[in-house]
Amino acid sequence: MTIISSTVSSAARCLGSALLALALANPAAATPAVTPTAPDLGRTGRWLTDEQGRVVTVHGVNLVYKKPPYFPAAGGFGDGDAEFLADNGFNAVRLGFAWNAVEPRPGVYDDDYIEQIRQTQQLLARHGIHSLVDSHQDAFNESVGASWSGFPDWAVFPDGLPVQPNPGFPLVYFTSPAQNQTWANFWRDHPAPDGIGVQEHYAAMWAHVAQRFADQPYVLGYDLINEPWPGWDYPTCFPNGCPRFEGEVLAPFEAKAMNAVRGVDRRHLLFYEPALTNDFGTPDWMPNPTGDPDAGMSFHDYCLGRTDTCVTNGLTRAEADGAVGVLTEFGATRNAAKLTDLTGRYDDHMASWMFWSPAQNQTPDHPQEPPTGPDLIDPTIVRPYPRAVAGTPQQWQYDPMTGTFTLRYSTRRADTGRPFAPGARTEVYLPPGAYPDGYRVRSQGADVVSPPGARILQLVTTPGQDTVQVTVTRL
Structure with a gap:
């Protein structure tokens, strides 16, 4: 002993x-920038x-800047913030980008925007922080009730249905005809204005993004889509989950993105996501879309029932389908007792996780705050853990x-x-x-x-x- x-x-x-x-006076002088x-x-x-x-465990945060021009540096995230995260034990960031900004017109890519995301990834890497590059959206696009436009205008097809009633994100998912029709057309692979299906555009977009990160160190992988919504099928997902949607609709779509990424990057992990309804505790039926041996499942925990249902569902399903499960969103609260309970339960499951800070919420009554290091964490979640065993x-x-x-x-x-x-x-x-x-x-x-x-x-x-x-x- x-x-x-x-x-x-x-x-x-x-x-x-x-x-x-x-360090606070001169963050750049506090920790030399060394390429890992x-x-x-x-x-x-x-x-x-x-x-x-x-065996590596990650404790991380989300970093998704939802205001134009949709990259964290524009909101003020810099070297001192990355250093702050590393000093507080965070070794991962879920780094979000907007398809809307990557591909402003069908088939036309903004490489300057992608470079901004890559520069933030490289900044994080210099502090030993892995980035999970994430295609992020919430309720598709502002024209159909979202609080920001993660997905582009040209991919929106509501077929003339009204946005109203629109109580704002996230309830708009359950109420807006335009919102649900747009998702339905997305899952049907509606042709974009150039005649190419929106899903084909999405997969090609991912290949274009991934090739810019393929040779980068400290890239954890690619999170293929944030919180996909079933559209009009959502009532069938309660209370027993979405086996038909996840198996027959969502998995083939995410397989297109996975195959496209694998065409340019065979090095990094691919993370697929189940339906948004699983965030709230419905059973998870999502398979590994391609059976890729280097795959992970990105899942979230905003469970409405038993506290550990979401994490148990996610980890069990991922393992059953030959993938590693990573909890990539939880929190969205400043309730210290709840955060202590959640992170303690995640320890019980020996889970890797990434926190969603309330500062990143963008709802009608809560605009997003600057993505500084202190804004991205809560002191309650800074805790001991085995980074590498x-x-x-x-x-x-x-x-x-x-x-x-x-x-x-x-x-x-x-x-x-x-x-x-x-x-x-x-x-x-x-x-x-x-x-x-x-x-x-x-x-x-x-x-x-x-x-x-x-x-x-x-x-x-x-x-x-x-x-x-x-x-x-x-x-």
Whole structure:
């Protein structure tokens, strides 16, 4: 057993305060911009894995700027914000773009816009943050009741039906004839003004975007469509989900996008999404559209029933279809008790997640706020977690009241079941705010090799051990 006490002296705290003040005054000087060399994540079973075969967990945020010109830098997101996220333990961002801005006219692409999204991805990469590049929309387009135009005007076909009644997003999905007819025509692959189907345009758009990211490090993958809505079929999705829509309509559509991306990028993961109704807890029937072995399912948790229904549905369905499940949206609230409960339950499921900040909401009574680092997170969700495990996780938990964090893992690789090479490191993020006076580590089966008080606790398995048990407590 290894017992390590990591203390923080008052002098060190003063020095840390001085450095923080310097960082806030000059963010670029605080952390040198270094191009990362550890680039990609893959999957093994239900796990994300890195190039060493370690199991990686991501804690992330969404970064979707819904105001013209639809890219985060225009809203003020910069290097200091990326540094803030990394300092608070976030290693992933779901980076949204608007099809409306990528393809303003059928077959005409705005490469300057795509470059703006890529520059933000590269900025995040310099801070070791993976980007999940996300085609984002909410209720299609403003002309049919959306609060912003994620999808382009030229793809809107309401067939003359009225927008009203329109109570605003998200209730417009349930009330507006124009909204539902537009989705129905999208699923029917209605011809665009140039005679080519809107789905073919969408797939070609994805290929055009993906080729700009294909050689980039720290791209987690591509989230093919945000929260697809069934259109007029939505009443059939309650309470038992959308088996026909997801299997016969949505999966073939997302397969087109997956195949198009694979034509230009065979390196990064592809993330498909189930129907929007699953966000609220209906059963999930979404298959892996192409059976791609490097696929993930992006799912959301705004469950209206039991708190863990959405995450259980998503992880179970993804694993059954040979994909890794990642919870890419939850939150949209400042209720600290709820966020504590949710993130604790996600730990119980050993889930990777990305938070949706209320600052990004854009509804009739809540315009989007600037996408700064502090706006994108809530202090409640900053918590210890195993960022990379040289083995296979079995359990982790965190008690925010006492600061006690526990982790147990097998020392066997998730891919082969064999031991790691000597020296492989497990990394656990420990927020300074959770351990203001330092922490104590009790470890069975591994030695602590990081400096006292390190924000990233590093462990190396003791030779001959099959299981590692770690407990971190406040001093």
